[in-house]
Amino acid sequence: MENQLISVSDFIALANQTFEYAYPTVAIEGEVSSFKINSGKYVFFDIKDNESSLGCFMSVWQLRVPIEDGMKVIVIASPKLTKWGKFSLTVQTVKPSGEGSLKKSFEILKDKLAKEGLFDEDRKRPIPYPPQSIGVISSTQAAGYADFIKILNERWGGVSVETANVQVQGDVAADQIISALKYFNGLSQMPEVIAIVRGGGSADDLSVFNDELLVREIAASRIPVLVGVGHEIDESLADLVADRSASTPSNAAQILVPDRIDAAKNLQYKFEQLTNIFISKIELLESSHQDLLLSSLRRIENGFENIESKYNGTRALLTVLNPRNILERGYAILRGKLAEDEIIEIETNQFKIKAEIKEIYE
Secondary structure, three states: OOOOOHHHHHHHHHHHHHHHHHHEEEEEEEEEEEEEOOOOOOEEEEEEOOOOEEEEEEEEOOOOOOOOOEEEEEEEEEEEHHHHHOOOEEEEEEEEOOOOOOOOOHHHHHHHHHOOOOOOOOOOOOOOOOOEEEEEEOOOOOOOHHHHHHHHHHHHHOEEEEEEEOOOOOOOOHHHHHHHHHHHHHHHHOOOEEEEEOOOOHHHHHHHHHHHHHHHHHHHHHOEEEEEEOOOOOOOOHHOOOOEEEHHHHHHHHHOOOHHHHHHHHHHHHHHHHHHHHHHHHHHHHHHHHHHHHHHHHHHHHHHHHHHHHHHHHHHHHHHHHHHHHOOOOOOOEEEOOOOOOEEEEEOOOOOEEEEEOOOOO
């Protein structure tokens, strides 16, 4: 059979159609080499194993986690033959693979965002306590979400909760969480706080919460964000950038709302404290009034004693000066004009005598 003659361009187009039909996307794991960024727009690198190497190309905005030479990664890409006849992978997503590469990528991005100030404490806002409305971003099928809602209702109740059901692991998880954050921030009546919750998992499962675009979206949220992801030992960049982080989804619910039993006990304790304070103040006022009354009585008594003393003194003086007492001692009172031939009156203790003055001499 004679081969069909085609042009170079047609062959490249035919090859790409074959790739698109047989392998629309492939997931390939390998080690990064020759990593570079051109013009701040395009990313070029190779992935290799012990025997082979493949060229990779992607736009810089698609690079959601930092990578560097020597890191092991998984790329999701479409195989393609360029018009120059060079085979390459057009990468859609790339993520570190293996604990060492995940940790390396985490540290690179953490250092970058820290230098930008995204983790600074002074940019973080307080979480309303307790909030009246909560926007929850989680997978409603996950155990972590169920624990969060259960603890939330058991502890307090009566809080308005709106949930955005998203995937919390996998390639599309970061974009879905970002969309949920945009949704809550775009509401005319925004919730008071957003809670992003997910239970535990492997480092690879939780790597979605180290996605650079997701971390930046949390930082840009107009609504305070609480992140409760994984177990107590897990730490993600989403935890670091959030206004508050919780060790687990259950702990996130504990942070958001008080325990109604503890709140009732605390209210009773405060009521008893206030009651004791009022009783003490009343007793203090009573004691103060009693002291004031006793002091007033003592002043009145002293006043009476002073008046009585003055009265007795005056009485004694008047007694001494009483003319009757003088007459009883043998003296007489003379009334009238002291002149010759004048009639005068003489009063003694027993008699009153009228007499005419005949003669006056010294």
